[in-house]
Amino acid sequence: AKEKPQEGEVIAVGPGARDEAGKIQPLDLKKGDRILFGKWSGTEVKIDGADLLIMKESDVLGVIE
Secondary structure (H helix, E strand, O other): OOOOOEEEEOOOOOOOEEOOOOOEEOOOOOOOOEEEEOOOOOEEEEEOOEEEEEOOHHHEEEEEO
């Protein structure tokens, strides 16, 4: 069965990911973007009572414009 993607908002991003040469590649996502991601993507954490997901940019299925 196909699962419907989940929707969320980016609240923070890191500096980027390192490539094979060790150089940081900037992210395409930015704070405030509305995104779609798979149901089992990311790692759930609870910070200051808020349930959040930490995920790689590669887990994002798309950005809603």
